[in-house]
Amino acid sequence: MGSLSKEQLQAIRDYLARQGMTYKPLQDEMLDHVCCDIEKLLASGQPFDAAWLAITTEIPPKQIQTIQLETMETMNKRESLSKWFAYLSFFLLFAGSVFKLMKFPGAGQMLIGSFIAIALALISGSTFGMIANKEKRGGWLLVAILVGVLLFLASFTFQILHLPGAIELRTMAVVALCLSYSISFFYLRGNENYLLPWLHERYTPAIERFIFILFAAVFVLRMPSLTLGYEDFVSRILLVITIATAGLHFHALAWHTYKTSEKPTLIYSVGLSVSIICFLLPALMGFLSLPVRAGLMVAFWPIAGAIVAVRSQEGNMRVAAFFSIGLITLIHLLSALASSEVLPAALNAFSFNGIVLMILLAVLVVFRKNPFFRMYLLIVVSHYLFMYPWELGLW
Amino acid sequence: MSSSEFIKGTLKTIILKLLAENKQMYGYEISQKVEELSASEIKLTYGALYPVLYKLENEGLLVAETEVVDGRARKYYSLTPQGVELAKVKVSELQKFTETLKNILLPAPNISLEVWGV
Numbered sequence: 001m002g003s004l005s006k007e008q009l010q011a012i013r014d015y016l017a018r019q020g021m022t023y024k025p026l027q028d029e030m031l032d033h034v035c036c037d038i039e040k041l042l043a044s045g046q047p048f049d050a051a052w053l054a055i056t057t058e059i060p061p062k063q064i065q066t067i068q069l070e071t072m073e074t075m076n077k078r079e080s081l082s083k084w085f086a087y088l089s090f091f092l093l094f095a096g097s098v099f100k101l102m103k104f105p106g107a108g109q110m111l112i113g114s115f116i117a118i119a120l121a122l123i124s125g126s127t128f129g130m131i132a133n134k135e136k137r138g139g140w141l142l143v144a145i146l147v148g149v150l151l152f153l154a155s156f157t158f159q160i161l162h163l164p165g166a167i168e169l170r171t172m173a174v175v176a177l178c179l180s181y182s183i184s185f186f187y188l189r190g191n192e193n194y195l196l197p198w199l200h201e202r203y204t205p206a207i208e209r210f211i212f213i214l215f216a217a218v219f220v221l222r223m224p225s226l227t228l229g230y231e232d233f234v235s236r237i238l239l240v241i242t243i244a245t246a247g248l249h250f251h252a253l254a255w256h257t258y259k260t261s262e263k264p265t266l267i268y269s270v271g272l273s274v275s276i277i278c279f280l281l282p283a284l285m286g287f288l289s290l291p292v293r294a295g296l297m298v299a300f301w302p303i304a305g306a307i308v309a310v311r312s313q314e315g316n317m318r319v320a321a322f323f324s325i326g327l328i329t330l331i332h333l334l335s336a337l338a339s340s341e342v343l344p345a346a347l348n349a350f351s352f353n354g355i356v357l358m359i360l361l362a363v364l365v366v367f368r369k370n371p372f373f374r375m376y377l378l379i380v381v382s383h384y385l386f387m388y389p390w391e392l393g394l395w
Numbered sequence: 396m397s398s399s400e401f402i403k404g405t406l407k408t409i410i411l412k413l414l415a416e417n418k419q420m421y422g423y424e425i426s427q428k429v430e431e432l433s434a435s436e437i438k439l440t441y442g443a444l445y446p447v448l449y450k451l452e453n454e455g456l457l458v459a460e461t462e463v464v465d466g467r468a469r470k471y472y473s474l475t476p477q478g479v480e481l482a483k484v485k486v487s488e489l490q491k492f493t494e495t496l497k498n499i500l501l502p503a504p505n506i507s508l509e510v511w512g513v
Contacts, residue, residue: 009467026445028461028468029422033441035467036423063442070446074453132455193460 003042004035012038015056017369020065023072024256024371025201030064072205082125086206089117090213097217100234101224108160111234115153122146129199136195141184145196145248148176152244156237174280181251182273188258197255207249208371214242215378222385231389239386240283243379247279250375275304294336297383302329305376312370321373324363328380331356335387352388360384402437406447408489411474411482414457419473422448448472456481 004012013031021027034055041051096110126146130139151173158166188194200207218238225232254272258264278300282293302325309321331351337343364377402409413428414420420428425448426439451457456478459470474482 004465006466025470026449029445029470030441032421032464032467032469033423033426035465059441063440067442067445070442071449074446074450133458135458 003039004048008048009035012052016064020062021068023068023205026068026071030067082121082128083206085117085121085124086210089114089121090210092117093214093217096234097221100221100232107234111238112157112160115157119150119153122149125203126199129195129202133195133198136193136198138187138194138196141180141187141194142196142199144176144180145184148173148180149248151176153241156241159237160234171284174283177248178277178280181248181276184255185264185269185272185276188255189264197252197258200252201256204249204253204371207245208375211242211246211249211375211378214238214245215382218242218382219385222388226385226388229389236386239382242382243386244280244283246375246379246382247276250372250379251276251279253372253375271307275300279304291336291340294332294339298329298332298336301332301380305380308370308372308376312373313367317367321367324367324377327356327359327363331384352384357381357384357388402439402443405489406439406443407451408482408485410447410451411456411478412486414472414474415479415482415486419460419471421469421471425472451478 009031012034013027016027016030016034021030037055038048038051041054042048046054092110092114096107096114099105099107099110123146126142130142151169155166155169155173158164158169184196188197218235221235221238222232225235251272278296281288282296288296305325305328306322309318309325313321334343334347334351338345338348360377360381364374364381367373367377409429410425413425417428422444426444429437429439448457452459452472455475457472458475459472461468461470463469
């Protein structure tokens, strides 16, 4: 046993993903099962290609997709409380966005209700996870991250209600999240049985669904302000929440890679810690000026993007990924130079326009299959939408 | 034999029984064990096995631990104390049910001959 190469493992994983098995824990398990089946045939003297053909022929069409659907249904029956809170938050978010577009009163209250529902979904899901998995380690790390996320949501609620203390809450949230994520990158080790990556992996499809629905809502909400030329406060806050949630999820995906490496190298852990700090620092608007934040983006995003592209893409797709990263870097660089008054602000019209926005959306669709890269690109597009009115001097 | 229709209702008990006898097992190992014990009469498909394993884990009857073997993650399942108890109950229930089924499926006695004391 153990005769399959890295490329063969990747080919099997790609096949499973193409067949609709995208839920990572189940995909890992099916990968192991299929590999064992193939290794059994290899041991009987068959070459890999013949063994692979025999296994794939035996699998009825759509079966892999059905396994995932049935498994997800089984799991969703259980976490009903957090699921209902998540539905409530979607509903309030959708209703709040429609109210905002129609200029009806109560949109702000609905958004705050949506934040509260998100908070309750997170609290109930985490509490259930901790009670049901007492044997798993590191529950305190889950609590620390949960506190950081709740503080983050509270800071936006304060901001919408124009209450004092929003910046202080945001600062506390950023410190809590930077610390707890950095500790997690050093504390989590190889095969051990930790609660945090286990729960995150389990909820990954729901988290991604939430992020994409949030993105779709905010995209629609943002369109009038971009086309008619004004800045919209609510869509700006929702964009920051989209970016923050997607970024936290993007970094949390790295926990899953710890399972397949016995001991993550010190450089890997340090790199991830620096990455999350660089990512969260721009959220401290009160403490960092725009040029500093823009500088952080210019320095950090191409590096993060290049690492993700090298790790997740091959051949022509890797070339296309680097081309996209080049475009993103150029946009960030131009906006940073213009905001520092090194270049004339009028140059921003070349990077912030409908055509570039469409190209970025197309790139997101092209690279939608890789969880790391799609999350990276979703952050990029959200950030682009956030900066758009600012760069064109619309607010 | 078309075993799949019979397997559906009993797979949960089969998995609990196997895990009660073996400290921990992974998906492929479970399917191989079932094939071996049934002399290749029962072959578990991926589609039958994994939804049930996740269901049992969700119900708190199994716990899973992941280990890296040959560069891939392998998930080992074992019974929780609650799972151990349920395994005993389910196996006993299935045994009783099989006995009942056996009685039903026995050929019916020939009444006419019985009347004549044969």
